[in-house]
Amino acid sequence: MNPLDLVRAEPGPAFTVTLDGREVEALPGQTVAAALWTAGVTSWRTTRGEGRPRGIFCGIGVCFDCLVTVNDRPNQRACLVPLRPGDAIRTQEGTGHDE
Amino acid sequence: MSEPSLAVIGAGPAGLAATLAAAARGIRVTLIDSAPEAGGQFYRQPAPGLGARRPQALHHQWRTWERLRDRLRTHVRAGTVRHLTDHHVWFVERRGAARLTVHALTGPEQAEAAEVHADAVLLATGGYEKVLPFPGWTLPGVVTAGGAQAMLKGGLVLPGRTAVVAGTGPLLLPVATGLAAAGATVAALVDSADPAAFVRRSRALAARPDKVVEGAGYAGRLLRHRVRTFLHHTVVAAHGAERLEAVTVAALDRNGRVRPDTRRRLDCDTLAVGHGMLPHTDLADALGCRVDGTAVHVDDEQRTDVPGVWAAGETTGIGGSALSLAEGHIAGRSIAARLAGRTPDPASWAAAARTRERLRAFFAAVDSVYAPPAHWAEQVTDETVVCRCEEVPAGAVREAVRELGAGDLRTVKLLTRAGMGWCQGRVCGPGVAGIAGCEQSAGRRPFARPVPLGVLARAGESEESA
Ligand SMILES: Cc1cc2nc3c(=O)[nH]c(=O)nc-3n(C[C@H](O)[C@H](O)[C@H](O)COP(=O)(O)OP(=O)(O)OC[C@H]3O[C@@H](n4cnc5c(N)ncnc54)[C@H](O)[C@@H]3O)c2cc1C
Ligand code: FES
Numbered sequence: 001m002n003p004l005d006l007v008r009a010e011p012g013p014a015f016t017v018t019l020d021g022r023e024v025e026a027l028p029g030q031t032v033a034a035a036l037w038t039a040g041v042t043s044w045r046t047t048r049g050e051g052r053p054r055g056i057f058c059g060i061g062v063c064f065d066c067l068v069t070v071n072d073r074p075n076q077r078a079c080l081v082p083l084r085p086g087d088a089i090r091t092q093e094g095t096g097h098d099e
Numbered sequence: 100m101s102e103p104s105l106a107v108i109g110a111g112p113a114g115l116a117a118t119l120a121a122a123a124r125g126i127r128v129t130l131i132d133s134a135p136e137a138g139g140q141f142y143r144q145p146a147p148g149l150g151a152r153r154p155q156a157l158h159h160q161w162r163t164w165e166r167l168r169d170r171l172r173t174h175v176r177a178g179t180v181r182h183l184t185d186h187h188v189w190f191v192e193r194r195g196a197a198r199l200t201v202h203a204l205t206g207p208e209q210a211e212a213a214e215v216h217a218d219a220v221l222l223a224t225g226g227y228e229k230v231l232p233f234p235g236w237t238l239p240g241v242v243t244a245g246g247a248q249a250m251l252k253g254g255l256v257l258p259g260r261t262a263v264v265a266g267t268g269p270l271l272l273p274v275a276t277g278l279a280a281a282g283a284t285v286a287a288l289v290d291s292a293d294p295a296a297f298v299r300r301s302r303a304l305a306a307r308p309d310k311v312v313e314g315a316g317y318a319g320r321l322l323r324h325r326v327r328t329f330l331h332h333t334v335v336a337a338h339g340a341e342r343l344e345a346v347t348v349a350a351l352d353r354n355g356r357v358r359p360d361t362r363r364r365l366d367c368d369t370l371a372v373g374h375g376m377l378p379h380t381d382l383a384d385a386l387g388c389r390v391d392g393t394a395v396h397v398d399d400e401q402r403t404d405v406p407g408v409w410a411a412g413e414t415t416g417i418g419g420s421a422l423s424l425a426e427g428h429i430a431g432r433s434i435a436a437r438l439a440g441r442t443p444d445p446a447s448w449a450a451a452a453r454t455r456e457r458l459r460a461f462f463a464a465v466d467s468v469y470a471p472p473a474h475w476a477e478q479v480t481d482e483t484v485v486c487r488c489e490e491v492p493a494g495a496v497r498e499a500v501r502e503l504g505a506g507d508l509r510t511v512k513l514l515t516r517a518g519m520g521w522c523q524g525r526v527c528g529p530g531v532a533g534i535a536g537c538e539q540s541a542g543r544r545p546f547a548r549p550v551p552l553g554v555l556a557r558a559g560e561s562e563e564s565a
Contacts (some may be wrong), residue, residue, distance in 0.1 A: 001282040003255040007151040029146025036255030042259070043239035044340055049490040053341055056241040056258070058524075059246025059485070060140070061133065063229045064521035065487060073208060079250070081207075082135070082146065 002079035019044070024089075032078035032089055033059075033066055044078065045092040068092055077090050102127050107186050108215035108382065111139020112420040113412025113427035114223035115167045119249040120431025126438055127217050130171075130205060133187040137171060138164070139225055140245065140422040143252040157252050157277060157433035186213055190558070191220055191382050191408075199407055202558055204548060205328050206441070208221055212554045219407045222388075222395065222429060224547075226413035229321040231374045231475055232485045232493070232530040234336040240343025244274040244373035255281050256296040259368035263346050265289035265334045269419070272317040274371055279324035282545070286367050288326050289348050291355075291472045333472050337361060337370055339342045345369050353386040355473030374471045376417040377529070381547040383410060395437045399452070400443065401430035409434055415423045417466070425451040462482040464502065476533045485534060488520020490509045496534045511535050521549070 004011070012028040017079025019041065025037035033056050036044060043053035045067050057065040059079050066078040073086055105121050107114045110132035122128045130137070138142045141387040142164045145151040155161040174180035194200050201215040228243040230236065240259060242250075244266060247258050261284045264275040268290075275288045321328060335347045335357060350361035378394045388403040389396040394416040397403055401411045409431040411421035428451045436443035445452065479485070481494030499505040499514040508524075508531065511517060517531045518524025523544045524531075534538035 001280070003157075003251055003257060003281040004149075006156045006281050007145065007152075007255065008153045008156075008257060009145070010150040010152060012148050012150065028148025030149070030254050030256075034250060034256045037250065037254075037256045037258060047490055052490075053239050054237070054238060054247060054487075056242055056250065059249040060227060060228060060242050062522060063487065063526045067521075077210075079246075080133075 004058070009085055017085070017087040017089060018090045020091055023042050026083045032068055032070060032076070032081050032083055032087075034085055036078065036089070042080075046094070048094040051093070067096065069096055102203060103219070103439070104129070104217045105221065105434055106131060106199065106215045107223060108201065109139065109222045109223035109225055109533070110137040110182070110184075111223060111414065111423060112141055112227050113225070113414075113423035113430075115141070115171060115223050116222060116427030117409075117431035117434070118169065118192045118409055118427075119170050119174070119185040120428050121435045122174045124432070124435035124439075126435050128165045128174075129183060129216060129217065130180055131183045131186045131188060131201060135184050136170065137182065137184075138150045140249065141250055141423075142167070144165045145253060145255050146432065147253055151255065154252075157281070159273070163424070174348075178526055181214070183215070185192070187380060187548045188224075189546045189550050191222075191386055192405070193312070193386070193405075195291045204550065204554065209548075210551045210554065212557065214387075219409065220435065220440055221427075221430055222382050222403070222408065222410040222414050223412045223423075223430075224382060224414050226417055227379045227525065228270070229377045230448055230526065231367045231471055231533060232371055232479055232483055232527075233334055233475075234480050235338055235346075236477075236502065237341075237487055238337050238339050238343045239341070239482050240339065240368055241337050241370045241372060245370040245376075247369070247371040248274045248277055251277055251281055257281055257369075258371070259282060260369055261286050261367045262369035263287050263334075263348075263365055264287060264371045265348065266347070267291045267471055268373060268375045268376075269465060270373055270471065271371075272321075274373075275326055275416065276317055276320040276324065278371065279326060283369070285324060285326045286365050286454075287329055287348070287395075289322065289329045289332045290469075291331065291351060320543065332361075333357065333475070334370070334372060335478055338364075343368055343370055349471050355475075356480060357472075357474075360480065375404065375466075375469060375530075376413065377525075378414050379417060379547075380414065382543045382561070383408075383414065384544065385546070389402060397426075399445065400433035400437075401543050402433065411483075415424075416456055416459070417460075418462040422455060422462065425458065427456040430528075431456065443564045460495075476536075479530075479534060485530045486517035486524075488513075488527075489516045489518075490523050491515045491517040495536050496531055500517045500535050500537075507537050508532055508535070508539070511537070 028060040043055040068078045154474040190202040203213045235441040319463040395410040411426035
């Protein structure tokens with residue numbers, strides 16, 4: 001059993017986005033975080049101070065742990081931002097402004 | 100003159116019940132929520148693009164949701180309710196004597212400003228999960244219990260394959276059974292609460308036989324999914340290099356201290372953890388509403404002490420969806436009467452008021468049973484990060500108290516930067532307070548969301564319009 005089968009989901013056609021240039025498949029309506037989790041990725045940024053990996057924590061937009069760069073906009077909350085075909089996601093280091 | 104108008108912030112059970120009650124009584128309602136769909140946390144829906152044909156497989160009380168949803172749709176079609184989705188409210192202000200202005204951010208970058216003017220505002224922004232720190236809690240793979248539930252209900256994804264659900268509180272049960280039903284192996288449910296305490300509080304429980312039955316239903320499902328349950332146990336640490344690989348749990352003694360000889364390691368790639376919930380109070384704070392402890396203060400009509408501002412649901416104290424519905428219903432009726440210039444008759448909501456009273460008593464009992472272990476802070480090593488945003492270790496907080504004499508959260512914050520980062524102390528507040536040994540107060544935050552400077556600069560310019 002998986003969650004899609006459990007609710008008998010018939011999603012619209014999957015599309016591709018990229019994570020640091022690598023192709024990742026996403027389903028319509030999924031957030032950045034949901035698509036990355038499905039692809040087996042659980043961390044997509046490192047902290048400013050110690051460079052520690054981070055991904056989802058609160059899942060509802062409160063904690064800001066899940067920050068990520070989407071289409072060159074840094075510091076987007078991956079748990080809130082829905083994906084669109086062709087979106088370019090980049091893992092983020094520190095503040096996301098130091099490249 | 101146009102009909103009186105109400106802005107409801109939050110489309111969870113409380114906001115929906117209030118919207119429907121007020122709209123049915125001739126009030127023009129604008130329902131504002133940051134989510135793309137109505138429902139809030141309890142009735143969180145999968146994105147329409149995912150084409151879920153049986154979303155109720157992840158839900159309880161589906162019929163109630165269907166009724167709320169259908170009535171909302173009818174009102175939206177009739178033009179009596181305007182539903183603004185994807186609107187993040189960052190500030191509510193009073194301009195002049197009677198009108199209130201709700202400021203929201205919208206658009207893909209959340210950089211476009213939107214304003215709603217209304218004669219009354221209902222704060223129904225719910226709550227969020229409280230997590231106390233422990234070594235390893237910042238590892239990817241450690242998520243809040245509610246967060247795992249939200250990702251599952253909304254995105255139809257699981258955080259991993261093998262999960263441990265831990266902490267304390269009633270939310271752990273639906274999370275453990277939800278993850279298991281969706282295909283995760285739930286290796287253990289670990290709750291620090293002592294079930295014997297329930298028996299001692301049987302009066303409050305006896306008042307809610309439905310809740311006891313609900314609990315028994317969860318017990319059956321745990322058994323069916325072969326979830327091992329460790330009661331009076333706690334998570335001591337999470338282990339892993341780049342992501343979670345295992346957790347250590349241990350039994351608690353009668354005083355709430357870890358019994359070191361009982362430590363055991365459980366392999367898992369997910370830890371869903373929570374220690375209860377906290378109300379969202381930022382909008383109330385900025386409006387100057389009285390906040391008692393961590394919850395917005397309301398009277399019997401759900402009015403805050405600021406004229407024109409009501410609050411309902413978990414903003415006013417944690418108590419689950421049924422209580423939120425009752426409070427929202429009362430608030431909606433009260434608002435309709437007050438905006439029409441009448442004094443409402445409490446007899447007209449007597450049934451909802453009884454539900455409210457019983458559920459508040461029930462959750463007061465639940466709260467005292469599901470308290471985090473008394474000595475949890477002893478397990479937090481000096482190296483453990485307590486403020487996730489600013490990466491402040493527990494040692495720094497202890498030093499601020501011991502060497503520098505900090506005696507309250509504000510001073511600790513100024514000395515260590517704990518609570519100064521992105522989340523503005525929402526996540527670390529209870530942890531820092533516990534480690535510093537001072538009281539947890541509702542944090543005073545200027546805005547409920549980060550606001551682009553351009554939006555801030557233009558916020559005062561708009562004309563007073565409908
Ligand atoms: C992550 C999470 C998952 C949960 N899952 C469950 C569960 O599965 N089962 C269960 O029994 N209980 C669950 N709960 C408990 C839940 O909070 C209550 O049962 C119930 O949903 C509370 O209803 P409410 O109307 O007070 O608030 P909520 O349902 O929390 O609704 C509040 C709404 O306000 C919106 N909002 C908040 N701030 C703003 C803002 N500034 N601007 C715009 N919109 C805003 C939110 O998007 C949300 O839709 C969960 C709680 C959390 C935090
Ligand atoms: S996970 Fe907390 S903000 Fe996204």
